[in-house]
Amino acid sequence: MRMNTVASPSRIRHRTHASMTKLTLEKRAAEVISLLKKAYPAARCALNFSSPEELLVATILSAQSTDSTVNLVTPVLFSTFPVPDRLAGAPISDIERIIKPCGYYHQKARYIKGTCAMLLNEYGGKVPRSLDKLLSLPGVARKTANVVLSVAFGINEGIAVDTHVLRLSGRLGFTFSSNPVIVERELMQIVERKNWGDFTTLLITHGRKICTARRPLCGNCTLNRVCPSAFTFSPAQAIHHRRRGA
Numbered sequence: 001m002r003m004n005t006v007a008s009p010s011r012i013r014h015r016t017h018a019s020m021t022k023l024t025l026e027k028r029a030a031e032v033i034s035l036l037k038k039a040y041p042a043a044r045c046a047l048n049f050s051s052p053e054e055l056l057v058a059t060i061l062s063a064q065s066t067d068s069t070v071n072l073v074t075p076v077l078f079s080t081f082p083v084p085d086r087l088a089g090a091p092i093s094d095i096e097r098i099i100k101p102c103g104y105y106h107q108k109a110r111y112i113k114g115t116c117a118m119l120l121n122e123y124g125g126k127v128p129r130s131l132d133k134l135l136s137l138p139g140v141a142r143k144t145a146n147v148v149l150s151v152a153f154g155i156n157e158g159i160a161v162d163t164h165v166l167r168l169s170g171r172l173g174f175t176f177s178s179n180p181v182i183v184e185r186e187l188m189q190i191v192e193r194k195n196w197g198d199f200t201t202l203l204i205t206h207g208r209k210i211c212t213a214r215r216p217l218c219g220n221c222t223l224n225r226v227c228p229s230a231f232t233f234s235p236a237q238a239i240h241h242r243r244r245g246a
């Protein structure tokens with residue numbers, strides 16, 4: 001019998017539906033969070049920062065980049081142009097030169113300079129603790145606003161959906177959508193509000209270490225008994241799965 005090397009959406013959908021009849025999505029989401037908290041008790045936002053204002057700038061820079069690249073750039077940026085006052089007045093060409101490794105540096109330089117100017121002019125130099133106010137800042141969309149509110153202030157207004165959260169939410173059968181706005185809305189219905197920030201941090205950590213985009217390590221995954229996509233990515237995984245009697 002010919003075996004697919006990658007789980008088809010219909011197969012995952014079928015397995016997801018079967019799983020949902022045994023355990024509600026809410027309970028399964030809670031179980032996933034509990035298992036991941038045990039696996040990653042020290043999971044935290046990977047960006048380095050020393051204030052909410054620095055976190056905001058770092059998160060804007062992290063779009064289409066990696067946290068490790070941002071962490072290489074921000075010490076130079078923040079020591080040269082402290083946030084927000086000096087960065088708001090910095091020459092755009094100097095900002096671009098420092099942040100170039102993060103990619104999209106023309107646009108990001110305008111965003112972080114504009115955001116720092118707005119923080120100074122409208123919010124007393126501080127990051128506002130409101131989703132709507134954060135969304136009014138240049139370069140700040142829901143993902144960035146959710147990260148800043150959750151990580152800096154412990155405020156859960158939404159769930160930050162990055163590429164890892166998007167991928168794992170699909171594999172775990174929490175959503176069939178690939179639209180981050182829809183995925184966030186669906187996740188907010190099944191994840192307890194108190195866990196919204198942790199959910200993002202834990203899924204990002206797990207997505208980097210185990211459930212990677214190209215080669216998920218289902219055999220080493222603490223979620224493989226609750227995940228509808230477990231062992232469906234290669235013939236070897238499927239054989240291993242059948243031998244386990246799962």
Ligand code: SF4
Nearest residue numbers: 211216218221227230
């Ligand atoms: S069992 Fe496999 S597909 Fe499911 S979360 Fe773990 S690594 Fe990802």
